[in-house]
Amino acid sequence: MDQSVITSVHAAGSLRHVRADFPILSQKVHGKDLVFLDSAASAQKPRQVIDCMADTMRTQYANIHRGLYWMSERTTEAYEAVRDQVARFLGAAAREEVVFTRNSTEAINLVAHSYGGLLRPGQVVLVSEMEHHANLVPWQMLRDRTGVELRITPITDDGALDMEALAANLADGKVALVAITHMSNVLGTITDARAIIDMAHAAGAKVLLDGSQLAVHRRVDVQALGADFYVVTGHKLYGPTGIGVLWARRELLEAMPPFLGGGDMISTVSFERSTWANVPHKFEAGTPAIIETIGLGAALAYIESIGFDAIGAHEDALTAYALEALGNVSGLKVIGTAPQRGGVISFTMKDVHPHDIATLLDRNGIAVRAGHHCAEPLMRRLGVTATARASFGIYTTPEEIDLLARTLEQIRGFFV
Amino acid sequence: MDQSVITSVHAAGSLRHVRADFPILSQKVHGKDLVFLDSAASAQKPRQVIDCMADTMRTQYANIHRGLYWMSERTTEAYEAVRDQVARFLGAAAREEVVFTRNSTEAINLVAHSYGGLLRPGQVVLVSEMEHHANLVPWQMLRDRTGVELRITPITDDGALDMEALAANLADGKVALVAITHMSNVLGTITDARAIIDMAHAAGAKVLLDGSQLAVHRRVDVQALGADFYVVTGHKLYGPTGIGVLWARRELLEAMPPFLGGGDMISTVSFERSTWANVPHKFEAGTPAIIETIGLGAALAYIESIGFDAIGAHEDALTAYALEALGNVSGLKVIGTAPQRGGVISFTMKDVHPHDIATLLDRNGIAVRAGHHCAEPLMRRLGVTATARASFGIYTTPEEIDLLARTLEQIRGFFV
């Protein structure tokens, strides 16, 4: 291993201490030390998050918003404080712009339903060829329900968004919404959100960014980007499952009809007619994921305690190192070579099916994903049925990458 | 305190041991021991649930369903095992009939959207006067979107469902769906689900039961009841927030279009057209609340370990005791006196506003709810703007009820 990698990685947030925060990393799998390289699917949880959730349930829990008693008020405060935290995390203009959802998928469905319902047949929703199903299927369902057009912007062969094609797609002025990933969960590509937004706005379109992957790796500033909608998902952010976030400009949220109906999202209810609560509550029907929201707060605090400078430096170093190491494995081909990229690396190997790669790695304790990564149309574009994918978190070490590369070389040896 | 109550309550699941399982019960509030009488809003969590969730995050976590590696497979198994557990808990015919949602509210919205979308203008959805907003607002939104009719069945003065009015409402054969609570969160009334279902089926209508409250207190058997849809919510079942269940007959689920689009709910995806996964996965888009589902499994196991015989006996004894104790408080009026009822008691007090009751109780450590309990139309029917409500869990003791009654008497003393 290259000494400079060790140095930069270790400088970045003292890796050893970070790893000590994640109890699961000391587990064994098939008798081997767990090497967890599937953080892009879902990240592991630090003890700060685990303890926060357990402590909440042990000492400070009650249903929120309607209770007049101490436990309920304190729990409400803890829950609503996370809204402030998320607003700061994403650079939102106001806490009211933060809506809690189950995950990114629900956040996008919320927009497809409530904002999408305001669109007229003939208007266009524009996605890209590299979207996760979560940012494709809801728009297909909207198309099939309402007659809006769904348009696809291609990617270039190296896996970047084709900006010329984007411009062409925007040219007729019919695009109402551009819904595009901020970082691909397959290719690792980081899209040029600023440029996309500027072009879309110039063409009169709003922009939703799917930040499910990006927000884990880079600081997001929705105001600086000029975005209209932004979604993130807690479980990839080292937080609990069951909690995600939709951020949207306040005036958009205010113009949108509610999504789910029930308690807490209303102002008044009568059999004839109900009126809605103010944003963001209009979009949070029923008892929310209280404990998970509070746990998300602990996860964001944990991330902030390391800082995106350190996180970014660590991941850039790791990614560069991994691209080199994997590039040296015989028969291995990295899929996605856009210049702007994060710590998600897809690859195929000549003569070895990705599923065999995943199983053989697993037998050595190494967890990677293999399959279509919820991006079937992208697989078709790439001309593969599946890839293997290694993805990195704040706890990933260069030693783990060495082990991955070495084991892949051995696997390859089996098959030739 | 009446000795027979102590005996029956203590026999029921050895109350002292049960209480020891709930760490929060040893907290102090305003310097007083916490007396938590708001379980109907959300129940407290036993250490079995807390530990299960923490252990999952510490030792056995990864995203599910798509991972080919050990951690993912084990987590998938743990998640899917809870589906079996829920199927047994509700008496479902098959595990495929169990759909995981965030809460009851989302479960009802799912039905209103996907099943409701199959209804035609002129068809009727019938609810009752005592519904929680969660079982009213989604149907109002459906009405306003699609032109189905929303019909309301009144309650009698003692707070039971008016079965004659129900028959009259069903008479024209236009009712496609009866959506009714199995137990009122305000009145405590347990509705006669068997009779409702028989009448509805005879009139050609399907039945959705909102079991958010009932399933905490009585064994549910959806097949014995003959129900078509049943919803429950984890956080009231001593489980985590962020997890609920829709049970529905398989053929209904199969006929229903999906609700949210995204990963995991698809079979194949292309830009032109996508096809859906089999039930129940068709209704579970995106990364689910994995840890919460597993935690729900621990909660159900905990409930089963006590058993509904003991739970029912405990609550019946407590409720009878509380009705008597509260009935003796001067100026206090219990709202809801239907013969079939569970451990949820609403009341008002002459000359004392419910909010003042709640605050003064809280200052003595006693947590009760005051307000409209997400049932504004019911409040109007009852001619009040708000009530105070005490509700019991498996950890509630007769001593706590004595303290409640005594403190209420003192509060009353302040105001007269």
Added chain:
Amino acid sequence: MAQDDLYRTVVLERAKAPRHAGPLPTATLNGQGSNPLCGDRVQLHAVLDGQGRIEAIRHETRGCAICAASADLMAGRVTGQNRTRVNRLHAELVEAVETGTAPEGLGELAAFAPLHQHRSRRRCALLPWSALIDMLNDDKDR
């Protein structure tokens, strides 16, 4: 349970037997405020003198004891005061309910300071005041 320090004698007395409740036939200013959450509603009726001071004010309050007492104590306290003074008293009351410590000179209104432990009830005490301020602002804007 001993005398409660939030529901002090003054609060209970004013809630039970308000001194400034009822209509005011000579009123030139009328305002109201409500909290749909708990159904509290305060109606205010007032007359200002030539200098913009509150010459007379009465309230009709339906709501909890905190709200009713607050309306009544307010009415007594603001009689003879102008907008500036009303705003100051309001600010001091807000400070009291948020910190639990009443600024000197708040007098009987200090009774509400314990609301600092009851966040969800603060609005009950402040509702009459925001209704009053709205009413005075509306008058000025005319």
Added chain:
Amino acid sequence: MAQDDLYRTVVLERAKAPRHAGPLPTATLNGQGSNPLCGDRVQLHAVLDGQGRIEAIRHETRGCAICAASADLMAGRVTGQNRTRVNRLHAELVEAVETGTAPEGLGELAAFAPLHQHRSRRRCALLPWSALIDMLNDDKDR
């Protein structure tokens, strides 16, 4: 990493150099199975003799090594066998991948027993078998 006990020599050999792969021009039975999740697809071509025994069978498999080796080992193993015997072998293979212990007489198919630790891959080994059983059942139903 030493020779892996799941990816044994026999599995790797058959995946790399199948003995029973390719079309079968004389086939009277054709069947297929696929796993959309991973894109695995098995096509089968066979001829039965007068007693309903498989006289000849060939497969065309696109998929992972487990699936390809399983198809090839299956083709070798079921030649000369009837439906009953095929069903029995299938049941024994299922037992092996579920318990990790191969019933005696499973022979080379025992190579797949370690799949018991890899639940999500069991389908890869079983896909050729379910395609075969479907094909034989379809023939019988005709």
